Amino acid sequence: MAKLSHEAPGSIVQLAATILENTRAIDTFLKEEGLPGPSLHPNAPATPQLSAEVDLCLQQALASIDELTALLLGPLGWLKLQVGHVYNMVSLHALYRFSIPTQFSIGEEASIRDVSMRCSDNGDAMSRILQHAVTNRFLAQPRPGYIAHSACSTLLSQSPALMDWVGSACEDLWPAASQVIPALLKWPELPALPSHTAFNVAENTDRPFFQALASDPQRTRRFASAMGLMQSMPGFEPLAALDAYDWASLRSATVIDVGGSDGAFATALKRKYPTLRVIVQDLPGVIESTRSHLDAAADVILQAHNFFDLQPAQDVDVYFFRLILHDWPDEFCSKILRQLIPTLKPGTRIIVNDLMVPPLGSVPIYQERQIRCQDLAMLALFNSKERSREEWTKLITATDTRFRINSIIQVSTSPLGLLEIVWTP
Numbered sequence: 001m002a003k004l005s006h007e008a009p010g011s012i013v014q015l016a017a018t019i020l021e022n023t024r025a026i027d028t029f030l031k032e033e034g035l036p037g038p039s040l041h042p043n044a045p046a047t048p049q050l051s052a053e054v055d056l057c058l059q060q061a062l063a064s065i066d067e068l069t070a071l072l073l074g075p076l077g078w079l080k081l082q083v084g085h086v087y088n089m090v091s092l093h094a095l096y097r098f099s100i101p102t103q104f105s106i107g108e109e110a111s112i113r114d115v116s117m118r119c120s121d122n123g124d125a126m127s128r129i130l131q132h133a134v135t136n137r138f139l140a141q142p143r144p145g146y147i148a149h150s151a152c153s154t155l156l157s158q159s160p161a162l163m164d165w166v167g168s169a170c171e172d173l174w175p176a177a178s179q180v181i182p183a184l185l186k187w188p189e190l191p192a193l194p195s196h197t198a199f200n201v202a203e204n205t206d207r208p209f210f211q212a213l214a215s216d217p218q219r220t221r222r223f224a225s226a227m228g229l230m231q232s233m234p235g236f237e238p239l240a241a242l243d244a245y246d247w248a249s250l251r252s253a254t255v256i257d258v259g260g261s262d263g264a265f266a267t268a269l270k271r272k273y274p275t276l277r278v279i280v281q282d283l284p285g286v287i288e289s290t291r292s293h294l295d296a297a298a299d300v301i302l303q304a305h306n307f308f309d310l311q312p313a314q315d316v317d318v319y320f321f322r323l324i325l326h327d328w329p330d331e332f333c334s335k336i337l338r339q340l341i342p343t344l345k346p347g348t349r350i351i352v353n354d355l356m357v358p359p360l361g362s363v364p365i366y367q368e369r370q371i372r373c374q375d376l377a378m379l380a381l382f383n384s385k386e387r388s389r390e391e392w393t394k395l396i397t398a399t400d401t402r403f404r405i406n407s408i409i410q411v412s413t414s415p416l417g418l419l420e421i422v423w424t425p
């Protein structure tokens with residue numbers, strides 16, 4: 001396998017050779033394991049099933065494809081490609097808003113005209129949007145004038161949670177993305193507040209993201225569902241955090257999953273370590289929505305709690321924060337952590353399971369771009385950030401010197417790391 005690097009190996013032919021070398025390694029692995037080859041046909045696997053080692057080949061192939069595309073397009077073509085991305089969300093949004101993936105069955109050929117007219121009186125506009133969707137593989141075109149399911153639309157038709165994730169991206173995130181620079185211009189002062197974000201500009205509200213969502217049960221449910229879906233994305237599965245930490249040593253400890261949303265992690269934790277007492281805390285609307293669908297057999301306790309208020313639970317051994325602190329600027333993270341202090345005993349653990357941003361240029365560019373996009377999403381929605389190891393250390397130390405960082409575990413299969421903090425008064 002070629003070395004992981006941001007540097008172009010030198011020429012387009014060398015890049016093509018790197019792509020061939022790495023795709024061959026992927027192909028050989030899949031054949032040897034008797035696994036299906038990559039495919040975009042309906043019902044194809046959602047992602048190629050690769051080992052950690054072969055996944056590095058995938059990353060290298062994608063990085064080289066990215067580099068080769070840029071070189072072949074030239075700087076002007078590359079810029080044109082980026083500008084074209086402005087419209088990529090339009091057809092995805094249409095798929096979500098008009099439930100297009102559920103309008104026809106897998107294998108059916110649906111007339112573009114009929115589907116368009118069902119979605120909107122402006123059938124001409126809709127048919128153009130559907131044709132754009134075909135160019136982005138969101139749908140397939142079996143013959144002129146007709147659409148059918150692609151692998152992407154098949155996945156969407158089979159997973160309401162995936163539809164919620166796309167819906168949240170199109171309606172919660174995308175409008176905010178276009179307002180990042182206007183928000184920076186409008187509110188240049190520091191510290192940047194969670195109520196002075198691109199989301200605030202886009203929605204014309206002075207309420208921070210989660211408060212704005214809380215006033216709309218449907219949006220609250222959709223966001224919680226999207227978060228649940230995230231938990232099944234490669235590297236974001238609960239399994240990565242379950243494997244990375246010695247949960248078994250906690251025996252019958254009480255663990256609170258602070259901001260535990262739909263209980264996906266808590267349920268997985270309780271299932272694997274049934275002797276633990278597991279509590280999910282979240283805002284009242286989220287807890288209500290979670291209560292309505294969480295399996296009672298999961299034996300997870302649900303509790304409404306605003307983490308900016310004093311922690312009400314006593315005798316807690318572990319506070320677990322998964323994808324929580326990245327939503328908040330430093331001063332707010334400190335406030336959340338300080339609200340725990342009156343309940344802490346010597347040795348109480350706080351485990352932060354969040355992204356650890358690697359130094360620029362240290363991981364393949366395809367992966368790096370996803371991390372940087374995630375960081376910009378934090379800026380757009382919350383004026384918060386994804387943090388590097390150094391930034392995490394600085395934040396925890398500045399919050400209270402009695403928070404001692406015991407370990408920082410970088411999970412090899414995940415961009416999320418585990419920061420173990422011990423209360424040491």
Ligand SMILES: C[S@@+](CC[C@H](N)C(=O)[O-])C[C@H]1O[C@@H](n2cnc3c(N)ncnc32)[C@H](O)[C@@H]1O
Pocket residue numbers: 210224227228230231258259260261262265281282283286305306307308321322323324327
């Ligand atoms: C990015 S989601 C992460 C959810 C979950 N931990 C996970 O890993 O999928 C952030 C969560 O924090 C919750 N949250 C936001 N503000 C809160 C607050 N003030 N008090 C309690 N929970 C809050 C949200 O409702 C949401 O469930």
